[in-house]
Amino acid sequence: MKIRVDVVLREGVLDPQGKAIGHALETLDFKNVSDVRVGKTILLDVDCHDTKSAADQGRKMAEALLANLVIEDYTVEVMK
Template sequence: MKLRVTVSLREGVLDPQGKAIGHALHSLGFSEVGNVRVSKVIELDVSGPDRAKAEQRGREMAEALLANLVIEDYSVEVSE
């Protein structure tokens, strides 16, 4: 089974990497770009046939290590 954990900064938390990308895109002539937010995606192969258990384990991994819960939100997707 595959887990995809997406981690992004919470709304209202300054995203300096997003700001830098937005500024660079404007400098390159992409003036239509508005606010830019950067997220990270962690893809994990996990064993086990139970989707619900895999999703629960993904949330546990996110909360233990993959996301800083003070400033980041996360989502977990499961696929086979």
């Protein structure tokens, strides 16, 4: 089973990587970009029997390792 975990910086947390990308885009003449936010997508192949246990495991892995819960939010999606 494939699990997709999307991790993004929480609203209000400064995103230096996003800022750097925004400046670089501006130098490449993309002048109409007002904000850039960067997140991570983690795709995991997991040996699970059902969608519910896969989603539970996704949340546990996100909270144990994949997301920094102080400054990041995450979403878990079980893909067939």
